Amino acid sequence: MLPLELTLAIIKPHVINNPISLSAIRNVILTSNFKIVRSKRLTFTNEIAETFYKEHKEKFFYNRLVTFMTSGPSDLYILTRENAVQEWRRLMGPTKVFKAQYEQPESIRGMYGLSDTRNASHGSDSTMSATKEITLLFPEFDIPKWYKTEEPYFRSGSLTFLNKDFIHKPNYY
Numbered sequence: 746m747l748p749l750e751l752t753l754a755i756i757k758p759h760v761i762n763n764p765i766s767l768s769a770i771r772n773v774i775l776t777s778n779f780k781i782v783r784s785k786r787l788t789f790t791n792e793i794a795e796t797f798y799k800e801h802k803e804k805f806f807y808n809r810l811v812t813f814m815t816s817g818p819s820d821l822y823i824l825t826r827e828n829a830v831q832e833w834r835r836l837m838g839p840t841k842v843f844k845a846q847y848e849q850p851e852s853i854r855g856m857y858g859l860s861d862t863r864n865a866s867h868g869s870d871s872t873m874s875a876t877k878e879i880t881l882l883f884p885e886f887d888i889p890k891w892y893k894t895e896e897p898y899f900r901s902g903s904l905t906f907l908n909k910d911f912i913h914k915p916n917y918y
């Protein structure tokens with residue numbers, strides 16, 4: 746059996762204000778073989794948003810993006826499954842909402858994106874990015890330790906359902 750992969754998923758601020766869209770996206774997570782390893786609601790500070798999107802610093806949409814991401818809370822998820830990075834990005838659909846609506850209307854961005862900036866969700870684009878992003882947003886989460894102590898339980902299916910209110914306790918040891 747392949748080891749599980751971790752990815753970082755973000756549900757962006759405009760969705761948090763819409764309970765129907767929010768629960769629909771959560772439902773996509775829970776019905777797509779993902780397991781939620783950790784989750785939290787967080788309002789990005791300027792510092793976090795600028796670090797998170799530093800590769801876009803020179804782009805025309807950077808200020809707009811930082812302003813949007815600091816405008817209200819986002820829901821953050823560390824997700825796991827096989828091919829987690831690729832699978833979450835597939836479910837999100839294309840970055841640009843018009844393209845998403847045209848080419849993958851049933852994707853998360855196709856259904857819940859409002860504009861190229863307010864495109865509903867984020868997903869790490871590689872396992873290396875996932876590691877960096879998780880370290881920034883969940884500084885208390887120890888990735889090597891998770892692989893050693895928890896991944897086997899997730900992989901064997903002993904942990905079958907973890908919802909947003911799951912309080913992490915290693916009571917399955």
Ligand SMILES: Nc1ncnc2c1ncn2[C@@H]1O[C@H](COP(=O)(O)OP(=O)(O)OP(=O)(O)O)[C@@H](O)[C@H]1O
Binds near residue numbers: 810839840861867
């Ligand atoms: N042309 C654009 N106009 C406005 N905002 C944009 C544009 N392109 C990207 N963005 C915003 O910047 C974010 C990061 O862009 P990137 O090119 O890394 O896309 P991505 O990898 O599909 O998205 P993400 O990193 O959020 O998963 C996008 O999710 C979107 O919010």
